[in-house]
Amino acid sequence: AALSETLRLYPSVPEDSKHVVADDVLPDGTFVPAGSAITYSIYSTGRMKFTWGEDCLEFRPERWLSSDETKMDFQDTFKFVSFNAGPRICLGKDLAYLQMKSISAAVLLRHRLNVARGHKVEQKMSLTLFLKNGLVMDVHPRDLSPIVAKINQKITNTVA
Secondary structure (H helix, E strand, O other): OHHHHHHHHOOOOOEEEEEOOOOEEOOOOOEEOOOOEEEEEHHHHOOOHHHHOOOOOOOOHHHHEOOOOOOEOOOOOOOOOEOEOHHHOOOOHHHHHHHHHHHHHHHHHHEEEEEOOOOOOOEEOOOOOEEOOOOOEEEEEOOOHHHHHHHHHHHHHHHO
16 A cells, blocks of 8 residues: 555656557547657646545555555556556556565565655656655664564464
8 A cells, every 4th residue: 555655646657658549539528639649647647636635645555445444445547557557557567566565575574764864855857756866764673583582482382
């Protein structure tokens, strides 16, 4: 949920272009002649009030959860276009989520991260969205000994 919400607000590719091969009509009735190029803003799409609600600028991962907050409630791909939609949906979407979840879990299990005091976080729009000055972080190791002790206790109880 947190990863999807991050991609809604900060898509890795902030805008996309399509080339029109045959005359077409957009859902709002706009005629698009063959040979046209259309560019749309994925960045802006994730911030539209009429699509995401009054809180569209807020980071709210819970918007991706079912009402009982026990499972993911994936949004329509034509609403959440960070991975494109329809027949053009990104073939690597599932792998991208797997990689993001794996790295996040590995890092956050072992470390607590904070943006370094005084570091200015600024986006830089480009073909891909990235941070102008990088992201300087303070990294604090987590004490895993209570977790390890609990696991060892369960193993001992199971063996006994």
